[in-house]
Amino acid sequence: MIRPTLRCVLLTAAGAPPALLLGVIAPQLWFLGMIWMPLVLALAALDALLAARAPALRVECPGAIEIGAPLIVDVHLRSKPIAGLELALAAGPRLAPRAEGRIRLARGENQASIAFIAVRRGTERIEAVWSRWTGPFGLIWRQRIEALDRRVVIAPDIRPVRSSAHVLLRDAQAGEMARVDRGEGSEFEALSEWRSGMERRTIDWNHSARHLKLLARENRIERNNQIVFAIDTGRVMCEPIEGLPRVDRAITAALLGAYAALKLGDRVALFGFDSQPRVSSGTVSGVRAFPLMQRLAGELDYSTAETNYTLALATLAGDLTRRSLVVIFTEFTDPTGAELMIRAAANLLRGHLVLFVILADDELEELAGAEPAAIDDVSRAVIAASMLRERRLVTARLRHAGIHVLEAPHREMGAALVRQYLDFKRRNLL
Incomplete structure (x- = not known):
């Protein structure tokens, strides 16, 4: 030509x-x-x-x-x-x-x-x-x-798994063969002589009086907990944030959290939903199951439908046969949808530990805090501030209902989720 x-x-x-x-x-x-x-x-x-x-x-x-x-x-x-x-x-x-x-x-x-x-x-x-x-x-x-x-x-993006997973888990794992299962859990492991630097609350006073020396209880971090990562793939979650859809940011964080849970011996499941449940995997365990989780996460498709929290969370609750940590990745914009979401999550809270994961919206923060130079800038700032106010109200209502909420920028979401999961294990909430 x-x-x-x-x-x-x-x-x-x-x-x-x-x-x-x-x-x-x-x-x-x-x-x-x-x-x-x-x-x-x-x-x-x-x-x-x-x-x-x-x-x-x-x-x-x-x-x-x-x-x-x-x-x-x-x-x-x-x-x-x-x-x-x-x-x-x-x-x-x-x-x-x-x-x-x-x-x-x-x-x-x-x-x-x-x-x-x-x-x-x-x-x-x-x-x-x-x-x-x-x-x-x-x-x-x-x-x-x-x-x-x-x-x-x-x-799906698993670069955070390769680059930062071992660093995040380093504090959770003892690293020494003799202490691989010992930590701040709830299951009794053994008695050892109390040494300076150990917490006083670990002292077993009855056995100490019997043996005429201070003995401390060493506990084992409880394993085989069940964690479910529920990812909303509805219309709002498909909107981009810094070039990539929110749902892909959520999948990246969920895969990092899943790898951490599998590494520490817990069982993991994946659940995807929009107007109805789309992906529902059974629980898996062991690091060898991580490629399966990655493949199932890749099957989560983009959707233009509104999210039906009532149907999705009711279906999820019916599938769970034991107490689980349910991590829900979602986004809310209108008060009506948020009200239905809160009611559905409250029903799920009766038998499970629920954590909502929300991506911080830096764009709204910038619009609300920018110095206006024209009348259009004022309108944008007012609308952005209104949306942020509604978002904070929904977050406050979730926390008031006893639901944990994690909000962080997308760059820090995966690490923040792993730290929150480890904190739940240390506090024996799972």
């Missing part, structure tokens, strides 16, 4: 003013003004004939990527480098190009890297690679489209 460059268009248009001026000054020579356009067209045709042949390209692309992570696609030239060669990739909407999405090779280069950002989970295709280059005069573009049909699987 051949197209004129901007230089060719401007050069063609540049002949119009002299031709018009010639027609006014010397009307009998008007035909000389018609010579310019055929001359430019002839040069463009010559430029097309002298342009380099289409390059042979080889594209290397990863088969899987995590949402929010950069996807780097390498394009190699298997033929002679072409000066000024431009490359671009045609990809689906789940892959957002960084910068312009088009790269220009410098003289002598035979490799280029084109970066995308994965913004939605699922399977996406890189459909084609576009290449174009100019002739020696720079008057025409020669363009080629080569079909690729490379598939890229966009999975």
